[in-house]
Amino acid sequence: MIAELEHRFDRVWTLTQNVDGLHHAAGSRNIIDIHGDVHWLVCTRCGHRWRVDNYARISIPPSCAECDALVRPEVVLFGEMLPFDRVKSLQEQLMRGFDAVFSIGTTSVFPYIAQPVIDARRRGALTVEINPGASEVSHIVDYRLRTGAAAAMEAVVRALDHA
């Protein structure tokens, strides 16, 4: 549903904490996967990186094809810095601003996840939260849809069909 929105609007960006790569698989192109993507492996010594679609096919422990050192998934673990390129993209997009920001299925406990909603609110843009429970941004959004992400986004896209 989110990928579909990229076809319907000039500029749609997805900021996600998920590392499962499902936004890519669904066809979204403008993605800031701020915690990385588990499908990319990176060498701890030389920085060589490559994509793995099927973990069942890699040798254990995984080693670098270039230098034989240990490799790891290119994801952010607790206490690690966020990837610079993603942070830069996020800041660039937030500087341009958005007409609407949807916060979907996140408790927004990380400040960089809450930031787009806070920025949108400050600029007077539309803010919507889709979440069955309460979050850090629930009290500032224009609309709260207290339901699951799939049902809510299906309804949003269906409503666009009839708009």
Ligand SMILES: [Zn+2]
């Ligand atoms: Zn290496």
